[in-house]
Amino acid sequence: MNHVMKFYLLIFVLVFNASANAEPIVPVPEQIPGAKRVDAETVIEVAGKLKNLVIVDSRIPDDRKIGYIEHSISLPDAKTNCKSLAKIIPSKSTPTLFYCNGVKCGRSVVATRIALQCGYKHVYWFRGGFEEWKSKEYPYLHE
Numbered sequence: 001m002n003h004v005m006k007f008y009l010l011i012f013v014l015v016f017n018a019s020a021n022a023e024p025i026v027p028v029p030e031q032i033p034g035a036k037r038v039d040a041e042t043v044i045e046v047a048g049k050l051k052n053l054v055i056v057d058s059r060i061p062d063d064r065k066i067g068y069i070e071h072s073i074s075l076p077d078a079k080t081n082c083k084s085l086a087k088i089i090p091s092k093s094t095p096t097l098f099y100c101n102g103v104k105c106g107r108s109v110v111a112t113r114i115a116l117q118c119g120y121k122h123v124y125w126f127r128g129g130f131e132e133w134k135s136k137e138y139p140y141l142h143e
Contacts, residue, residue, distance in 0.1 A: 026106025034116040035123040058100045058111040067140040077107040082118040097124040102131030
């Protein structure tokens with residue numbers, strides 16, 4: 001293999017690896033039809049009222065090392081589908097909340113839309129995500 005081909009191969013590998021580890025490019029809307037958008041205070045309120053609330057962390061596992069909301073279940077958006085949701089949320093009437101890193105992260109958008117498409121009825125979306133949670137100095141855990 002000549003030097004030029006090695007150079008192009010190296011560039012390809014670097015670009016591929018960078019894009020594989022990057023946040024997905026998903027526009028983060030103000031609202032998701034069918035889901036109730038909540039802020040950090042409402043997350044606390046809803047979790048206090050709804051004892052069966054399932055909180056889904058849609059981020060990649062490395063993001064949970066930074067911290068995560070207590071009692072949340074890790075299910076990255078790329079692994080979210082009707083079957084994976086059914087394993088952690090057997091009843092489609094169970095209240096479920098999705099979050100990711102914050103307003104620039106589209107992972108919870110993807111997961112929330114999938115849950116709605118799968119027929120989940122009581123879906124909450126924490127748009128501000130972990131960024132908002134942490135900025136308000138609410139407690140969180142580390143892996």
